[in-house]
Amino acid sequence: MKKSIILLTAVTLLVSGVSACGSNPATPGPQRPTRNPGAQAPEIQAAIQSLGDQDAAVREAAIGMLVEAGPPAVPALAYALEDENKEVRWAAATVLGEIGPEAKEAVPALIYVLRDEDKWVRLAAAETVGRIGPQAAPAVPALVQALSDEDAEVRGYTALALGEIGPGAYEAVPTLIETLEDEEAGVREFAAMALGMIGPVAVEAVPALVHILSSDESTTARSAAAGALGGIGPGAVEAAPALTQALEREQDEFVLRAAAVSLGMVGAEAAQALPVLTATLRHTNWEVRESAALGLSLIGPRATFPLVSALADPDWRVREGAAQALGWIGAGAQDAVPALILALEDETEDVQQAAAVALTAITGQSGSVDPAAWRQWWQAQR
Numbered sequence: 001m002k003k004s005i006i007l008l009t010a011v012t013l014l015v016s017g018v019s020a021c022g023s024n025p026a027t028p029g030p031q032r033p034t035r036n037p038g039a040q041a042p043e044i045q046a047a048i049q050s051l052g053d054q055d056a057a058v059r060e061a062a063i064g065m066l067v068e069a070g071p072p073a074v075p076a077l078a079y080a081l082e083d084e085n086k087e088v089r090w091a092a093a094t095v096l097g098e099i100g101p102e103a104k105e106a107v108p109a110l111i112y113v114l115r116d117e118d119k120w121v122r123l124a125a126a127e128t129v130g131r132i133g134p135q136a137a138p139a140v141p142a143l144v145q146a147l148s149d150e151d152a153e154v155r156g157y158t159a160l161a162l163g164e165i166g167p168g169a170y171e172a173v174p175t176l177i178e179t180l181e182d183e184e185a186g187v188r189e190f191a192a193m194a195l196g197m198i199g200p201v202a203v204e205a206v207p208a209l210v211h212i213l214s215s216d217e218s219t220t221a222r223s224a225a226a227g228a229l230g231g232i233g234p235g236a237v238e239a240a241p242a243l244t245q246a247l248e249r250e251q252d253e254f255v256l257r258a259a260a261v262s263l264g265m266v267g268a269e270a271a272q273a274l275p276v277l278t279a280t281l282r283h284t285n286w287e288v289r290e291s292a293a294l295g296l297s298l299i300g301p302r303a304t305f306p307l308v309s310a311l312a313d314p315d316w317r318v319r320e321g322a323a324q325a326l327g328w329i330g331a332g333a334q335d336a337v338p339a340l341i342l343a344l345e346d347e348t349e350d351v352q353q354a355a356a357v358a359l360t361a362i363t364g365q366s367g368s369v370d371p372a373a374w375r376q377w378w379q380a381q382r
Contacts (some may be wrong), residue, residue, distance in 0.1 A: 002142075014150065018209070019291040020255055026264070040075070041069075042312050043065065043069070045076070046062075047062040048062075048066070052083070052087050052088040059091060067099070067340050070099055071103070073099075077103070078092075078096070078106035078109040086118060090120060105158050106128075112197045114139070115142070119151045119153070122146065129143065130157070133165060136161075137168035138295030140163075142160050143169070152187050156191075157189045160194055162194045163194030169198055170201045172194075173204060176191050176198075177195075177205050180192060180211075180212055185218035187210065189221045190224070192212055192221060192227075192228045195231070197228075199232060200232055206235070206238060207238075210229070213225040213243070214246075222252070223252065224258075226262050229262045230262025230264075230265035231262075236266055237267070237269040244263065244272070244273045253288055256291070260294070260313055261291050261294050263298075264296065267299070274306065278306035278309070281318070286315040286318055290321040293322045296325060298328075300329060301331055304326065307333075308326075311323060316351055319348070320348070320354045321350060323354035323357075326362065327358030327360075328366070333358075334356075335360065337362060340358050341375055344370070344371040345371050356369045
């Protein structure tokens, strides 16, 4: 389970059946859905049957056909989640995940297999529920139970699925906070990410996320915690000192990048971090410098002068990022206009284009990348 802003996973096989894994024995589990897929196109029926074929090539071809069929195959795929053959159930869940939000009617069947006796079934079911997204909100109680699964990968992707559901997974926040103490770093990472994806309604998680950022031994968990604080937004303002301290002390570039951007996402209340963010513009890693420029832009007009200084950075990508950031600030960055006009003469075309776009955003004037025309216009305004 590595860091990533967009998480992609490859899951393996599924099996049906029910297991007490990750659930309270005193709590009755979901009932097996009784469903009939109804009349199906012959090619869909044939492909479903081929999911259990002994020949891997035949199974792969069937999966491809069902993915291509899309939503019309969902009823049959949901029914196939009850198949005796774990290969069939895995394949059915995998295809439902590829179909995504349009597979929402399969959520009741997926809830049931979240308690499956086989790890790979549970893992695929959790990932697929996440891919369905906010429309899978009815699965939240079952996902909360699955956060105590015996398998770390299942716990991790269950947390991620809750994050992909978004604010509708609010009731999972207390359990996700507990999951931040999981013994596996990857699970802590995904739990932190999920809290950030749930967003501002997860504000109660801020102290626990600050603890992870400040003391976790895993760089990926610290990076995820820093990013999650930004996802929570202005409600996480109490985390600004910890995020600032991370910029001063951290060595890991991913933690630094997440902390820089999150300081901006916390908002103007994080303006006390301006000196440290400005100093970060001189970091040896250009991606860290670029993240600092973005964080500064999110703080707003008070960051104009540090961003103007970044327009002279030796790395063109930082210069481009600084110009873009000034454009994002908009009219509040009027003081940057002369420097942006100068940037129209940058040796790199991407910087020139970014400066032109920024000038338009700041001034409201439609202009070209012609510095002489901009200078003439600017002089007329003085």
